Amino acid sequence: MIDKATIDRIHDAAQIVEVVSDFVTLKKRGVNYVGLCPFHDDRTPSFSVSPSKNICKCFACGEGGTATHFIMKHEQLTYYEALKYLAKKYNIEVRERELTDEEKILESERESMFIINDYARNYFKNTLHTNPEGRSIGLSYFKERGFRDDIIKKFELGYALEQRNAFSSDALRLGYKQDLLIKTGLVAGGENNSPLYDRFRGRVIFPVHTLSGKVVAFGGRILRNADKTAKYVNSPESEIYSKSALWWRAIPMYYQCIRQGLRMLYLLQELHSLQDK
Ligand code: ZN
Numbered sequence: 001m002i003d004k005a006t007i008d009r010i011h012d013a014a015q016i017v018e019v020v021s022d023f024v025t026l027k028k029r030g031v032n033y034v035g036l037c038p039f040h041d042d043r044t045p046s047f048s049v050s051p052s053k054n055i056c057k058c059f060a061c062g063e064g065g066t067a068t069h070f071i072m073k074h075e076q077l078t079y080y081e082a083l084k085y086l087a088k089k090y091n092i093e094v095r096e097r098e099l100t101d102e103e104k105i106l107e108s109e110r111e112s113m114f115i116i117n118d119y120a121r122n123y124f125k126n127t128l129h130t131n132p133e134g135r136s137i138g139l140s141y142f143k144e145r146g147f148r149d150d151i152i153k154k155f156e157l158g159y160a161l162e163q164r165n166a167f168s169s170d171a172l173r174l175g176y177k178q179d180l181l182i183k184t185g186l187v188a189g190g191e192n193n194s195p196l197y198d199r200f201r202g203r204v205i206f207p208v209h210t211l212s213g214k215v216v217a218f219g220g221r222i223l224r225n226a227d228k229t230a231k232y233v234n235s236p237e238s239e240i241y242s243k244s245a246l247w248w249r250a251i252p253m254y255y256q257c258i259r260q261g262l263r264m265l266y267l268l269q270e271l272h273s274l275q276d277k
Helices: 004-013 016-021 067-075 079-089 101-130 132-144 149-154 166-173 178-184 251-259 262-276
Strands: 027-029 032-035 047-050 055-058 158-160 187-189 196-198 203-209 215-222 232-234
Touching (some): 004 067, 016 032, 016 047, 067 079, 101 158, 101 166, 101 215, 132 158, 166 178, 166 187, 166 196, 178 187
Antiparallel strands (some): 027 032, 047 055, 158 203, 187 196, 203 215
16 A cells, blocks of 8 residues: 555646646647547547646546546556556655555455455356346347447446345355355345345346446346336445545446436447447
8 A cells, every 4th residue: 555645745746737748739728738638539629737726627528637537547547556657757756554454354355345246247247148037138138228249248237137046145155255245235135144135136237347447336227027126226335336436437427327227328338439439
């Protein structure tokens, strides 16, 4: 972990104009600088950089923030990696401090939760493509909604079986710990030895990725008619999933698409296909 004083030194040193200029050609306009936005298909210079506020902002797509945020988003880095990048650029010696015992436990728990989410992502994905129920209910639903194969693949969409504990019993059998399965929000129940059940059962699955591609949460849409059941279910906040964390800026978009159903995801597909060009 990088010590606080080093982080402060990096933030003080990083000049937004210099940082952005490594990737975007900037022209001075008044007190600010403008350039073509690297985060959307920009024809007019919409990307504004303010040296006095030391931030950047796109007035078309809304992307922007501090130098650290710009690097995270542009280079697809974690907060830690972006700080290291900036430290190198500004020749700042990075001092890392030892984690406390408490932090070590938390860190290994976080890692285990990412491993579980990774397993779940693959499990739901495989279920969608290879399980008869997954194919006939989940995959056919996506197809009917006009999802292209490459989009299903790109967003790593999946399906959770209707059976109450199909996912959890498989996960437990493979040795994943019950308390961590519950902490990720994939599994619920278990209080006073009550049976476990899969939170997302009978739903198509939308994984929520960080910018670096790790899965922090899931959203699920139910397909059968069930009056008493919420149409959309999302992972609860957890050690690895904070809806407010600034550096998971991608999440609100996914969230919206889950909340508003597939139409929003459709929009997202269009955005992504634009970016691919
Ligand atoms: Zn933009």
